[in-house]
Amino acid sequence: MTENQRYPAAIVVLHWLIAALIVSAFALGTVMTDMRISPTKLQYYSYHKWLGITVLGLVAIRLLTRLFTHAPTYPASMSAWQAKAADAAHVFLYVLMFAVPLSGYFYTSAAGYPVVYLGLVQLPTFIAPDPALKSSLKELHELLTNVILAVVVLHVLAALKHQFIDKDGLLRRMTLNK
Numbered sequence: 001m002t003e004n005q006r007y008p009a010a011i012v013v014l015h016w017l018i019a020a021l022i023v024s025a026f027a028l029g030t031v032m033t034d035m036r037i038s039p040t041k042l043q044y045y046s047y048h049k050w051l052g053i054t055v056l057g058l059v060a061i062r063l064l065t066r067l068f069t070h071a072p073t074y075p076a077s078m079s080a081w082q083a084k085a086a087d088a089a090h091v092f093l094y095v096l097m098f099a100v101p102l103s104g105y106f107y108t109s110a111a112g113y114p115v116v117y118l119g120l121v122q123l124p125t126f127i128a129p130d131p132a133l134k135s136s137l138k139e140l141h142e143l144l145t146n147v148i149l150a151v152v153v154l155h156v157l158a159a160l161k162h163q164f165i166d167k168d169g170l171l172r173r174m175t176l177n178k
Contacts, residue, residue: 014061029145049104053123056097074170075166093151093152096151106137109125110130159171
């Protein structure tokens with residue numbers, strides 16, 4: 001596989017870092033919501049917010065780098081409908097990678113809590129405390145989280161299908177190995 005059939009190293013690193021952070025935020029969110037109120041639960045909420053803000057920033061960087069680079073071509077064996085589905089899934093993932101953390105951020109603001117990134121920088125509040133909006137934004141955040149989970153699972157399954165069934169080298173586009 002030639003270099004022009006792979007993503008640049010910066011995009012590969014961002015892809016896997018963002019993936020790890022999303023999985024971590026999801027796992028932490030699942031654990032913390034089932035906990036009884038405690039100092040540990042409150043700390044987990046802070047960590048969860050920090051992960052979300054980090055994902056938001058890294059996705060913005062990734063989108064900017066992606067706009068100025070061309071994606072590697074799909075394998076010749078990949079059908080046109082699969083290529084269109086993959087392109088649509090990638091666009092949907094980008095939308096969700098912005099929407100999930102933003103919905104959490106707005107939910108936090110509507111709940112009346114500040115977001116203090118890494119415990120150091122208080123981020124601006126765009127929404128005044130509002131119990132009704134808080135409830136709606138919480139539901140939206142949970143819904144979007146479940147949607148991104150489903151899309152990520154499909155993304156992973158598609159990559160595994162290409163790797164182990166089609167054996168077309170598609171997964172190598174997103175690796176650093178030569």
